[in-house]
Structure formats: C-alpha cells, structure tokens
Amino acid sequence: MSDPTLLVLASLAESDKHGYAMMEDIELFAGVRLGPGTLYGAITRLEERGWIGPVKTRDERRQPYRITAAGQEHLAEQLANLSRVVKTGLSRLKQA
Amino acid sequence: MKRVLRFLIYLYPAWWRRRYGRELEALLEDSGSRWRDVWDLFWGAMQMQMSKWTFGAIVLACGIAGLALAGALAYSMPYQYQSTAILKVPAAETDTLLPETATAALSRALLVRIIQDEGLYLQEQKAMPMEDVIERMRRAILIRPAGRNLVAVRFSDADPSTAQHVTQRLAGRFEGFEVLDPPSEPKRVGEGKRHGLAHLGFPAGMLFGVVLALILRLRRSQAAN
DSSP states (O other): OOOHHHHHHHHHTTSOBOHHHHHHHHHHHHSOOOOHHHHHHHHHHHHHTTSEEEOOOSOGGGOOEEEOHHHHHHHHHHHHHHHHHHHHHHHHHHHO | OHHHHHHHGGGSOHHHIIIIIHHHHHHHHHSOOOHHHHHHHHHHHHHHHHTTOOHHHHHHHHHHHHHHHHHHHHHHSOOEEEEEEEEEOOTTOHHHHHHHHHHHHTOHHHHHHHHHHHTOSHHHHHHSOHHHHHHHHHHHEEEEEOSTTEEEEEEEESSHHHHHHHHHHHHHTSTTOEEEEOOOOOEEEOHHHHHHHHHHHHHHHHHHHHHHHHHHHHHHHHHHO
C-alpha cells in the first residue's frame, strides 16, 4: 500500500493528527516517509472530496485533520479490496 | 536548505498557499529537511499548479518552457570560430605528397606540442586522458582538397585568435607547399545549429506536455474512482 491518500486516511482512522504527526505515524506503521509535497497533495485531494476535514484548533499552523464518515467508508472499501488481493496472493503463493 | 524548501512553497498557487501555506511551513520546521524533499515539494507545487489547468494549457506551457530551456542551452554554448589557409600543392606531387604531409601535420607529437604551447582544451585535459584530447583536436582540424592543386587547412576553436594561430602553425607543417592564402580572419560558425536547437525546444516541450497531461489526466481519473 503506497497510495498517499490511503496512508493518510489509515493514519487518521486512529485519531486526529496534524501534518507532522501523520508523517511520523505513516513512517511507523507503513515504513514509508511521505515527503511534505506528497503529504499535502494528499491532504488537499482528501479535503476536496470531503473524506477528511480540519479540526478547530488554536494553533492554525499545526492544523489537525479528522477523517469524515465518507472517508471512513472509502477507506473501508479500499482496505477490503486490498485485503482480497492479499488473501488471494497468499493462497496462490502457498499453492506454488 | 530550509530556506530553499521555504522558497519552494511560493511555487504553489496562491489559493493553495492561502489555505495550506502556513501549515506546510510548520511541517518543514518540525521535520528534518532532506534534499529529496526539494524535488518532492517542487513536483507537488507543479501538480497543484496544473491541477486547474486544461489539457491544452499544460501542453502550451510545456512548449514555452521547452523553448526557453532549449534557447538558454543553445545560446549559452560558446561560439566556434574557424580560420582557413589555402596552400598550393607542389606540381606533379598532388597524389603522393598531400596524404603524407597531412598525416605528418596530424601526428601525435605535433598535436601534443600545439596543445601545450597554445594552452588548448585545459578543462578537457583535467577531465580526460591525453589521447582523447588529441582526438578532439583532430576533429577540429580539416585538411581537404580545395580545387586543382590546392589544399585547405582549417582549425576550429572557441577562441578566434587561437583558431587563426593554430591554423598558421598547421599550415607551416606542409613543407614545400606554397601558402596561397594565409590563415583567414576567424569566422564565426554554427549559428544555424544554435537556431535549430532553440527551435526544437518548442515541439519537444509540447510533446513532453502531451505525455505529462495524459499522465495527470490518468492520475486524476484514478484518484476520482
């Protein structure tokens, strides 16, 4: 899984986070360090589609984001697809 | 490097900077800056700029960028100058004397001496073996028949006076040949090549733009699904 938008959604599925916290979390659970341009490109696209939204905060420079219900639905759908691919791949590997 | 990265934020469109600029700046402060982030931010800014552009606008912008890039490249290349001397071949020896003398004029020992005396190809001497430097000089020399019993000796160089002086030295190696025309005033050459390269930039840039626009369109449709 290397699609930055999915990585961001997966990170926010745990809790609200600002950009740097997402970057750290993604590196920890996926072993991928998203560059700042890639991360904010993904955040822009996700916000445009209504899959994440900003959370009110005092520090606007470290704006946290929250996954929306539509975002959770999309993530669940994508992960189910991925899970099917992983399952099929693993069973085929066992047969080989 | 943080300064470079902060500068790159200005490449993003204004509407994007108003919304995310301060956040991105804070992220750059918090995370350690790395050189590959320069490309990441640059590419991110370009994608964001082009996110609102039409297919045609991307192609046109790439064409203009290609023209500017090729133009800068073409016109930053140093000019080349040529000087030509015309020699008269001694009568009845045309067939045998010219190849022999031409070979002698291009001998390794002579070329090395000229390279050292004239201080030719100083950058190349540092970067490549002497044999390659000599080969390069050979390619800058032209010795060819120039009419009945006549032979032209020509040398090309980025420095006009060097072109003329080396032509004179090479012509002087043709013993027994009468110098009909001494080394000419250095003539600037390669203007056509420059224009050609500069004009190639626009179609090449547009072609790149078509490929880029198709990739972006594909990505957008993938992301939308």
